[in-house]
Amino acid sequence: MALAIFDLDNTLLDGDSDYLWGQFLVRKGIVDGPSYTAENRRFLEEYEAGRLDIQEFLRFQLRPLAENDPNTLAAWHAEYLHDDILPVILKAGRARIAEHARRGDTLMIITATNRFITGPIAVELGIPHLLATEVEFKDGRYTGHSTGTPCFREGKVERLQEWLVEHDADLENSWFYSDSHNDLPLLSQVTHPIAVDPDATLRSHARQAGWEILSFRD
Numbered sequence: 460m461a462l463a464i465f466d467l468d469n470t471l472l473d474g475d476s477d478y479l480w481g482q483f484l485v486r487k488g489i490v491d492g493p494s495y496t497a498e499n500r501r502f503l504e505e506y507e508a509g510r511l512d513i514q515e516f517l518r519f520q521l522r523p524l525a526e527n528d529p530n531t532l533a534a535w536h537a538e539y540l541h542d543d544i545l546p547v548i549l550k551a552g553r554a555r556i557a558e559h560a561r562r563g564d565t566l567m568i569i570t571a572t573n574r575f576i577t578g579p580i581a582v583e584l585g586i587p588h589l590l591a592t593e594v595e596f597k598d599g600r601y602t603g604h605s606t607g608t609p610c611f612r613e614g615k616v617e618r619l620q621e622w623l624v625e626h627d628a629d630l631e632n633s634w635f636y637s638d639s640h641n642d643l644p645l646l647s648q649v650t651h652p653i654a655v656d657p658d659a660t661l662r663s664h665a666r667q668a669g670w671e672i673l674s675f676r677d
Contacts, residue, residue, distance in 0.1 A: 462630065463559035464619075464645075465586070466637035467570040467577060470655050471552040473676060476544060476580060477520065477572045478503050483539045484523055507658065509640060513571070513611045518603075521594060524575060525603030532575070532601070540579055548584070551675035555636070556584060565628070569619060569635075569645070571611035575601070590618045615645045640664065 468475040481499035484490045498519055505511040524532060559566060567588040568581050574591040581589040592609045595602040608614045623629060633649040635642070640660035646652035654665035654672045665672050 460628075461559075461562070461564045461632040461634065462567060462628065463556075463564040464567045464569050464633065464635040464649070465552070465556070466635075466639065466642055466655075467568050467580065468572060469638040470636055470675070471549060471556075471568075471584065472544065472547045472580075473549055474547040475503060475572075476576050479543045479547070480539060480576050481520070483535070483543055487535065489527070489535070490523060506641065507639075509660070511611075511641075513609045513614075517573075517592065517605045517609065521573065521601070521603045521605065524594060524601035529596075529600060536575070536579060540583065544580055545583070549675040551677070553584065555675070556586065559634070560585070564634070569610060569615050571609065571615070571641075573605065588622075590615070590622060612641050613644045615642065616648060619645065619648075637661070646670070 465471055468477065478499060481495060485492045485496055502511065502516045502519065556566060565588065566586045567590065568577065568584070568586050569590040570577050571592055573594050574589065575594050577589060577591045590610050592611065593606045595604045595606045608617050610618050630649055634651040634653060635646055635649040636653045636655045637646060638654070638656050638658060638661065640658055643661065643664060652665070652670045654661050654670055656674050656676055657665060657672060662672065
């Protein structure tokens with residue numbers, strides 16, 4: 460059974476769920492608007508430029524989880540999913556997911572974005588397997604810390620290899636769809652690397668390597 464892996468942000472979504480969550484928090488008045496907006500934008504730009512310090516970003520992004528109780532966070536997330544995520548889910552992405560499902564492929568999202576944000580999105584997309592940056596939950600609350608290896612760059616390869624061992628699976632005839640040069644380590648591991656609406660660096664690499672380039676936005 461082939462593994463069909465999808466990046467989430469700017470691949471299946473016409474936007475970045477991390478960044479959109481930050482904008483939601485600002486809009487609701489949950490965080491300080493000007494300073495949080497500026498930091499949120501800075502981290503997005505550093506990610507796009509390939510300079511993101513993932514640990515610094517996680518300390519910033521997970522702080523609101525520690526500062527609010529889980530029931531309140533869950534209610535906010537439901538609102539965020541409805542207002543901010545459903546409108547940016549790409550129809551062509553859903554169609555490609557359905558195509559792999561019809562083939563009987565195993566569906567997975569692998570994303571640097573944390574599980575609190577992405578878990579309900581994966582459910583909405585009908586994708587049963589999710590590898591995401593894990594968030595520590597202790598004594599009934601989020602601590603504001605991540606656990607294990609962040610699911611970012613080479614960390615995606617590490618986390619996927621652990622999953623393959625756990626599920627007695629392999630990457631034979633595997634697929635990975637991504638928009639970002641940050642995913643080159645994993646794209647280089649699969650049978651069918653697909654550059655989806657790629658950034659300039661990934662587009663150049665894909666052309667040189669002869670990888671398929673497609674758009675979910677056309």
